[in-house]
Amino acid sequence: MTQALDTNNLVPVAGKQMLWLPGAAVKVAEALTKSVASLDYGVTTESEPSLVNTPLVIWPGPEAGLELGPLLEDLKQRAVYQEATLINFRQPDPAIAALWGSLDDGVMGGVSASQVRWREGLRFVGEVSTANSGGFASIRTRNLEPPLNLGQWQGTVLSAQGDGQRYKWILRDTSGWDSLAYCRSFDIEADRLSTVRTPFLEMVATRRARTVPEASPLNPAQLYSMQLMLSKFEYDGELNPAFQPGAFELTVQSLGVYRQGPKPLVILPRENTAECAQLLTAARLTGVIRQGESFATIGAADKLPPEVEPAVIKAVFEVFS
Numbered sequence: 268m269t270q271a272l273d274t275n276n277l278v279p280v281a282g283k284q285m286l287w288l289p290g291a292a293v294k295v296a297e298a299l300t301k302s303v304a305s306l307d308y309g310v311t312t313e314s315e316p317s318l319v320n321t322p323l324v325i326w327p328g329p330e331a332g333l334e335l336g337p338l339l340e341d342l343k344q345r346a347v348y349q350e351a352t353l354i355n356f357r358q359p360d361p362a363i364a365a366l367w368g369s370l371d372d373g374v375m376g377g378v379s380a381s382q383v384r385w386r387e388g389l390r391f392v393g394e395v396s397t398a399n400s401g402g403f404a405s406i407r408t409r410n411l412e413p414p415l416n417l418g419q420w421q422g423t424v425l426s427a428q429g430d431g432q433r434y435k436w437i438l439r440d441t442s443g444w445d446s447l448a449y450c451r452s453f454d455i456e457a458d459r460l461s462t463v464r465t466p467f468l469e470m471v472a473t474r475r476a477r478t479v480p481e482a483s484p485l486n487p488a489q490l491y492s493m494q495l496m497l498s499k500f501e502y503d504g505e506l507n508p509a510f511q512p513g514a515f516e517l518t519v520q521s522l523g524v525y526r527q528g529p530k531p532l533v534i535l536p537r538e539n540t541a542e543c544a545q546l547l548t549a550a551r552l553t554g555v556i557r558q559g560e561s562f563a564t565i566g567a568a569d570k571l572p573p574e575v576e577p578a579v580i581k582a583v584f585e586v587f588s
Contacts, residue, residue: 272362274411279351279420279524285309285321286583287531290333295586299325302582317462318347322574324531325583328538335535335543339550342530349528350424353417355521356389366408369393370494377401381497388520391495397512402499404515405435408492410442417467418488420524425463429455429517433509436465437494440486447472448494449485452501454509455517464525476500495519532575533566536587555580 286303288296288310300310311321324342326335354363364385371379371393381393381404395404417423425436434455437448449470453463472482476498495517499510533554535543547554547566554566562580564570571577 272366272411274413274415277353277415279353279417281349281351282320282523283307283309285311285316285319286579287316287318287321287324288312288327289314289324289338290331291325291327292331295327299583299586302586303579306576306579306582308579318342318345318528318531319350319525320528321347322529322531322572323534323579323583325534325536326538327536327587335538336546339533339546339552342533342552343550347528347530348525350523350525351420352521352523353423356385356519357387357521359385359389366411367406368409369405370407371404372401375401377403379404381406388518391497391517391519392515394514395497395499395512397499402510402512403496405437405494405496405498407437407494410491414440414442414489414491416488417490417524418486419526420487421468421526422464422466422524424521424523424525425453425465426460426520426523427455427463427517428460428520429457430515431455431457431509432497432511432515432517433507434517435494435496435498436463437496438467438470438485438487438490439492439494440489442491445474446491447474447479447482449473450502452507460520471502473502476502478502493522529572529574532572534580534583536584557584 286308296312367383369381371381376399378398379395379401383406384390391406393404433452435450435452437450439446450473451465451470455461467485467487470485472479497515501507530552535554535556539556544565551567553564553568555562555564
């Protein structure tokens with residue numbers, strides 16, 4: 268007998284924290300990676316990484332070919348996110364797998380058919396047909412009891428790989444089977460892992476693909492069900508421009524949640540000038556500089572943000588000493 272899912276135990280798990288070290292030499296990056304590994308931090312040296320779970324940025328100095336002003340201007344403009352994993356579909360427990368089932372246009376006389384398969388994630392596969400006035404296939408969860416409370420987050424994040432079609436991600440905040448469905452369409456690139464970020468406030472209330480403008484916004488503090496759909500229709504009679512009848516496949520590796528995060532703290536391990544403080548203040552950012560055997564903050568704030576541990580900063584300064 269499959270164990271029932273207790274959604275009280277379905278808690279978002281924060282992702283690994285990252286340091287961004289742009290423009291640094293490989294040896295410096297390797298040394299920093301070793302220094303912060305025990306603190307459960309990683310290091311990225313990508314030129315333009317997505318600033319997800321990245322509370323610290325290290326300016327290696329002008330000798331690395333990177334001026335501070337442009338870096339701060341970039342950080343000022345960039346979106347910063349905190350993300351956490353809700354379900355890892357690559358390692359589902361039986362209760363998660365038992366939640367999902369097919370719901371296709373056969374309920375209206377159509378002949379489309381879908382399945383849920385579990386291989387390298389949740390695989391939504393099947394054949395969709397427009398015969399007999401049909402044109403959609405979907406998979407949906409049973410109602411979650413108690414409902415899922417994601418009220419502290421701004422939206423969901425799907426890590427998915429597909430076939431180039433446009434799908435729908437659907438959430439419901441009431442328990443009725445035919446209750447309002449809050450939808451958002453998303454395009455998925457063929458044969459490439461994509462991040463699909465869906466703000467709760469941008470999900471559209473619908474009933475059978477017709478929008479309900481007078482409806483209240485989705486309440487993420489009480490989510491009863493989730494659904495993935497491939498449909499011939501968009502909303503209010505409009506057609507899905509990417510729809511192709513026939514075989515389809517969408518693999519979801521994980522479901523996460525996100526919210527906007529604070530701007531990263533900028534570590535300046537080799538600089539301590541008034542000009543740096545002025546640049547940080549102008550960009551409304553906070554930096555950290557050496558101060559004897561310890562460090563001090565400069566710029567927009569006079570103390571460390573609560574999400575940054577002093578031990579991480581000390582580990583960075585040790586590498587650059």
